[in-house]
Amino acid sequence: MDKKLVINVNVSETRIALMEQDRAAELYVERQSSLGMVGNIYKAKVSRVLPGMQSAFVNIGSDRSAFLYGGDVVDEEYLNNLKLNNGKDVDPRSNSNKTPIEKILKEGDEIMVQVAKEPLGTKGPRVTMLITIPGRYLVLMPDFDNVGISRRIEDSELRDRLERDVEAIRPENMGLIVRTAAAEAQPENLKKDLDYLLRVWNNVKDLMGRRGAPALLYQEPDIILKTTRDLYSEDVSEIVVDDSQAHSQLSHFLQGVIPGADDKLKLHESETPIFDHYSLEIDIAKALSRKVWLPSGGYLVIDQTEALTSFDVNTGKYVGSHNARETILKTNLESVDEIVHQLRVRNLGGIIIIDFIDMELYEDQQQVNERLEEALKVDKSRTNVLAINELGLVQMTRKRTRESLERALTVECHYCGGSGRCLSTESAVLDLARDIERFALRTKSKKIFVTTRQDIIDRFMNEEEQLFQLLVERFDIEIALQPGRAEIESLQEALYDITGER
Numbered sequence: 001m002d003k004k005l006v007i008n009v010n011v012s013e014t015r016i017a018l019m020e021q022d023r024a025a026e027l028y029v030e031r032q033s034s035l036g037m038v039g040n041i042y043k044a045k046v047s048r049v050l051p052g053m054q055s056a057f058v059n060i061g062s063d064r065s066a067f068l069y070g071g072d073v074v075d076e077e078y079l080n081n082l083k084l085n086n087g088k089d090v091d092p093r094s095n096s097n098k099t100p101i102e103k104i105l106k107e108g109d110e111i112m113v114q115v116a117k118e119p120l121g122t123k124g125p126r127v128t129m130l131i132t133i134p135g136r137y138l139v140l141m142p143d144f145d146n147v148g149i150s151r152r153i154e155d156s157e158l159r160d161r162l163e164r165d166v167e168a169i170r171p172e173n174m175g176l177i178v179r180t181a182a183a184e185a186q187p188e189n190l191k192k193d194l195d196y197l198l199r200v201w202n203n204v205k206d207l208m209g210r211r212g213a214p215a216l217l218y219q220e221p222d223i224i225l226k227t228t229r230d231l232y233s234e235d236v237s238e239i240v241v242d243d244s245q246a247h248s249q250l251s252h253f254l255q256g257v258i259p260g261a262d263d264k265l266k267l268h269e270s271e272t273p274i275f276d277h278y279s280l281e282i283d284i285a286k287a288l289s290r291k292v293w294l295p296s297g298g299y300l301v302i303d304q305t306e307a308l309t310s311f312d313v314n315t316g317k318y319v320g321s322h323n324a325r326e327t328i329l330k331t332n333l334e335s336v337d338e339i340v341h342q343l344r345v346r347n348l349g350g351i352i353i354i355d356f357i358d359m360e361l362y363e364d365q366q367q368v369n370e371r372l373e374e375a376l377k378v379d380k381s382r383t384n385v386l387a388i389n390e391l392g393l394v395q396m397t398r399k400r401t402r403e404s405l406e407r408a409l410t411v412e413c414h415y416c417g418g419s420g421r422c423l424s425t426e427s428a429v430l431d432l433a434r435d436i437e438r439f440a441l442r443t444k445s446k447k448i449f450v451t452t453r454q455d456i457i458d459r460f461m462n463e464e465e466q467l468f469q470l471l472v473e474r475f476d477i478e479i480a481l482q483p484g485r486a487e488i489e490s491l492q493e494a495l496y497d498i499t500g501e502r
Contacts, residue, residue: 003236007224007250008274009243016227017280024283025378026231026344029408030223037062037115037125038401039134039220041204044127045213046109051102057124058113061214064124068113070101072128074143110213112204118402120306131204133197133218136229136257137182137190138166140197144175152180169194184234189259225253230380232261239265242274287345287405294338298331302342304406308351311339315357325364328357332368340375349381349400358392369394429459432496433467440475445500448477451484452496 004019011032018026030036044058047065054070077099105111113127133140147166149159162178165187170176171194182190200218207217220226224246228239239254239261241247247267254262268274275281286292292300297317303310313335315327339354354372359365365388372394376383382399389395402408412418423431436448460468460481472479484497 001235003233004278005228005231005236005239006274006278006280007239007241007243007246009224009241009246014223015275016223017275017278017283018231019278019280022279024280024287024345025341027284027287027347027405028223028227029405036118036220036223036402038118039115039226040216041112041114041131041218042127043208043211043213043215043217044111044113046105046107046111049102049105049107051100054101056101056105058111058127059214060113060115060125060127061216062119062125064119066113066115066125066127067123068127068129072116072130073101073104074129075099075104112208112217116401120400120403120407131201132177133200133204134179134230135193135197137179137185137193138197139177139179140194140201141175141177142201145173146175148175148177150178150180150182153178153183158183165190171198181233193257221253224250228253229257232258236261237264240268240274240278241265242268283345284405284409287342288409292338292342294331294334296330296334298334300335300338300342302346304348304404308353309348310353310355311335311342312355313357325359325361328359329364329367332356332359332364333371336368336371336375340372340379343398344379344381346405347400347402348404349398352396352398354394354396356388356392356394359388425455425459426463428453428456428496429464429467432456432460433464433471435496435498436471436479437475439498439500440471440477443500446477447480448498448500449480449482450496450498451482454483456496457481457483 001020003025006017006019008015013029013031016028017024042060044060044066046056047059048057050056056068056070056073057065058068060066111129112131113129114131115125116128117126119125129143131142133142147163147170149162153159153162162182166176166178169191176194185193204217207215211217221229224241228250232239239250241250244267247265251262251265254265268277270277275284290302292302293316294300297315299314299316301312301314303312313332315331335356342348343352356368359368369385369387373385376385379398383396385394385396387394413420416422432450432452436450439445439448468479471477
């Protein structure tokens, strides 16, 4: 599959798109006003321990306290005992002999933590004491004592070779994860990557001893270097950037870290903006749309809440040519590829619910399930998929470390409060009539002035004229309706304003 990395840089924002088959497959946006935190290491101060939730809040110097779950707490005494007794494959996340958090941490303690998830919505960042430092080919895990191999490396002989090569250079009492990119790396490149990671870790430990909490000990590379490091593979044909300074910085990085990749780096010098040149602005607009069309005329409706995202599959304009079973199966199969694409390009995480069109035959359900599992192989985020249940729903989870594209680029509508709905004109007129009634009873006014939208006035004086006359006669009042500045339903203004005179 031909891939391109397209990088757009300006003083306020950096945007990176991974293109596959000439459309955006993944989008990354970072603004100077809200730089990413995932991967950063801090010296933190424990501000509150919650034994009932087996968690704690810690101060890392950000505007919101960070959340530390008990499963991410390192029990140093337990680990040291294991290592002294030649414990093999030490896993600090193991629940065996797990000490309660209140016996490990107390308020005021200074600890080393790493940000695992960006602040999401009203929640602060989530942190862990299980430090991992990623390089191009390896990930250093100071608290582990084993070697792990990326699940995406499936060849058993290659896995065995990589494990032997890495075990030969692994520092004592430290763990390493072999990343997918290492499948194409020479042993000397693995050693070079490890030396860099050890320098970083030694510097972190040195700063931990010299700085007071809260303090930043290590900051992940900027989004350009970090994303290029993580997304680059041999099938990336071009890396295109539109900023000369970023081009120079990236060139230096590629020469030192990814041999041969610098040959694919290009500076975009056209007057046409780089995202316009590759039609990526259109892709971003589509990625913010609630409805997504499928090739044969069906469509998806995508709704995102704080906890979960739902995909509703519909046949739409597609009526098929043979029978209902074929129409439904084809629509569901088409939707699978688009759903996986939308998961990636929108960076949707957490709980995902997919409402496929009901399929009566078990073999059709199996075909859709298998297609979904196959399509998800291109997704680097960890997913867990359950089979279609008796309601025709697929439940899955997708690891989330940063905000979705929608949350990064948009804010909640101030008018509808995020519901996506607003009062109909008919409802607004009926509410207005009730408020006029209350106003007349309370103030005893003989003339009432109402400033409101023109569409409300038109309905009140036409379809609801009988209601208007009833108010006039019942309270012996004059009602003067006058248009306000709000001419359309979407403007954030009060529906109406009522005043009066005696």
